[in-house]
Amino acid sequence: MLSYGRQTISENDISAVVEILKSDWLTQGPSVKRFEDEFREKVGARHAIAFSSGTASLHAAAWAAGIGPGDVVYTSPLTFMATANAVRYVGGTPGLVDINHISLNLDTDQLPENPRGFMPVHFAGLPLELEELSRKLEETVIIEDAAHALGSQTPSGPVGNCSNSDMSCFSFHPVKAITTGEGGLVTTNDDDLAARLRAFRSHGITPVPSKGGWYYEISSLGFNYRMTDLQAALGVSQLRRLDEFVRRRQEIAGLYREGLRHIPQIEIPQPVKSGYSHSYHLFPILVQERDSLYSFLHKKGIRVQVHYVPVHHHPISSDVKIGERGLGVADTVYSRILSLPIYPTLTDEETNLVMNEIQHFFEEQ
Ligand SMILES: *Cc1c(COP(=O)(O)O)cnc(C)c1O
Numbered sequence: 001m002l003s004y005g006r007q008t009i010s011e012n013d014i015s016a017v018v019e020i021l022k023s024d025w026l027t028q029g030p031s032v033k034r035f036e037d038e039f040r041e042k043v044g045a046r047h048a049i050a051f052s053s054g055t056a057s058l059h060a061a062a063w064a065a066g067i068g069p070g071d072v073v074y075t076s077p078l079t080f081m082a083t084a085n086a087v088r089y090v091g092g093t094p095g096l097v098d099i100n101h102i103s104l105n106l107d108t109d110q111l112p113e114n115p116r117g118f119m120p121v122h123f124a125g126l127p128l129e130l131e132e133l134s135r136k137l138e139e140t141v142i143i144e145d146a147a148h149a150l151g152s153q154t155p156s157g158p159v160g161n162c163s164n165s166d167m168s169c170f171s172f173h174p175v176k177a178i179t180t181g182e183g184g185l186v187t188t189n190d191d192d193l194a195a196r197l198r199a200f201r202s203h204g205i206t207p208v209p210s211k212g213g214w215y216y217e218i219s220s221l222g223f224n225y226r227m228t229d230l231q232a233a234l235g236v237s238q239l240r241r242l243d244e245f246v247r248r249r250q251e252i253a254g255l256y257r258e259g260l261r262h263i264p265q266i267e268i269p270q271p272v273k274s275g276y277s278h279s280y281h282l283f284p285i286l287v288q289e290r291d292s293l294y295s296f297l298h299k300k301g302i303r304v305q306v307h308y309v310p311v312h313h314h315p316i317s318s319d320v321k322i323g324e325r326g327l328g329v330a331d332t333v334y335s336r337i338l339s340l341p342i343y344p345t346l347t348d349e350e351t352n353l354v355m356n357e358i359q360h361f362f363e364e365q
Contacts, residue, residue, distance in 0.1 A: 002350055004282070004305040004339045005175035008245060016237040020229050028202075031229035035236050036185070042239060043150075043160030045168070045187035047194035050232060051201055054147050054171025056225040057184030058086035058119075061167045064186075064196040065117065065141040067092045072321050073117030075145070076106040077310040077330040083119055083145045084311050084320070092117070096312055097323035099330050103128075104269050104284065104337075110323050114139045122149035122159060124307075124339075125177075125249075125279035126270045130164035131156055147171035148281035150178065151246035155275035160187045167193060172231075175343075177245060177279060178238035180231035201225045248344040249280040252351050256283055256340060259355040265289065265362055267336075282307055286336040289365065294338060296361045302354055305339045 020031060032050050040048035051057040067073055073087040074095040084094035097110035105128040106120065118140050120128040125148045134142060142165040149159040150170055156163040160170065167190075170176075172183035186197050199206055204222030208215050227235075260266050267286040272278045284307065287293055297304050310330050311317055341354055 001301045001303060002341045002346070002354065003303045003343075004341050006343050006345075007174040007179045008241075008344045009179075010237070010241070013234055013237045016233040017230055020233045023229070025229045027228050028226040028232075029229045031232035031236065032227050035227075035232035035239070038236055038239055039185060040187060042242070043158045043168075043187055045161050046189040047187065047191070047197075049186050049188075049194060049197040049201065050227040050235075051184040051186065051225045052227055053182050053225075054169060054173060054176075054184035055082040055085070056201075056223070057169040057171070057186045058082055058143070058145060059089045059223075060197050060200045060225060061143045061169050061186050062086040062090045062092065062117075063200055064193050065143060065166060067117055067141065071116040073119055073141075073143075074106075074111055074115050074323075075119040075311075076121045076123065077312050077327050078104060078123060078308060078333065079121040079145065079311060080147070080308055081311060081314060081316070083121060084317070086119070086143075087117070088319070093319060093321055094311065094317070095321040095323070096327060098325055098327050099123075099333065101329045101333060102269055102271065104333060107329075108133050110325055111137075112323075117141045117143065119143045119145050120165070121145045121147075122152060124270060124282035124284055125149050125152050126272065127152050127154045127159055127276050129273075129276075130154070134164035142166050144168040147173075147176060149279055150176065151242050151279035153277040162187055162189050166190065167197075172235060172238075175281075177281060178235065178242055180227065180235040180238070183227050183231050183235060245344045246279045249342055250278070252342050252346055253278070253280045253283055255348065255351045256285075256342075256355065259352070260285065260358065263359065263362060266358070280342055282339045283342040284337050284339050286333065287338060288336060289361075290336050290338050293358070293361055297354075297357060300357050302341065302357060304341070306334075306337060307339050308334075310334050
């Protein structure tokens, strides 16, 4: 059975976790600190704050930025609901503008002038171009939902270095670039945001050592959104193989691009511009006969997936503010999009098998 994505766990990953089980710390401790240190070094950010999930990291970022009732925060309709929900958790309103049909990222020309907040999603791992935009959106809080884009590069460096944003949020769910089982992280270059993120992760607690070793104060609402040392040890071990993982994903993407370009019914989106790299969390194709191809491949044991049912199609989204030009491109893309299997342990043979079955499907049409 092939799936659209899955984790890659080594013997070293397993022993790293077992080591923690034998140590003094299980919950947030020295391994979380080590994971944060190695992560911020890897992406080139000043601070990294680990969380219990990507969703928790988005919630924390929206709160730390001071988003609240009356604030509209724009994002892409082609994302997982957690992006929009982060805005809802703090009482704000998600805003949606349409996507570009080639990059599948948000069409930034459709953003209103200086919105309160903007959450770019680097769809499938292709970075949304933020270099010019971030200068134009001077007043806007920019929180990158970088859940797909760990390991992607831009002309201003690795995604996550926050050179064109206030914060970047990552997820370590098993289908993502690296995994901690469940887990997330926020990077930022702003010391105040970092302090707010740390407090939010653990009940709003601020230590005040001048009043005694035991003394702490809680002056803001927080949660228990901590990552455990078990998860962080897995994260440290996985992070060291990130480059290798991304290289293999890019190889598989190369095989698909080469092997599928002869099939006229298939459109392969997301060409990569010079200066950028695509880390291929997903490999999406666009096909008119999407629903029947989905069923055909599932019958052959190839569990392709649709990413995503757009944000505005869900009943919860009666609250969203939609841009003047509507969401027609997102709707069309949604009716055609399909994610093919892509993960580091997928072999060349398996990649060819997927392409052969797609070929068979069109021959039978
Ligand atoms: C995976 C994902 C999330 C949520 O991350 P979790 O770790 O599952 O909470 C948020 N946004 C996007 C775009 C994602 O792909």
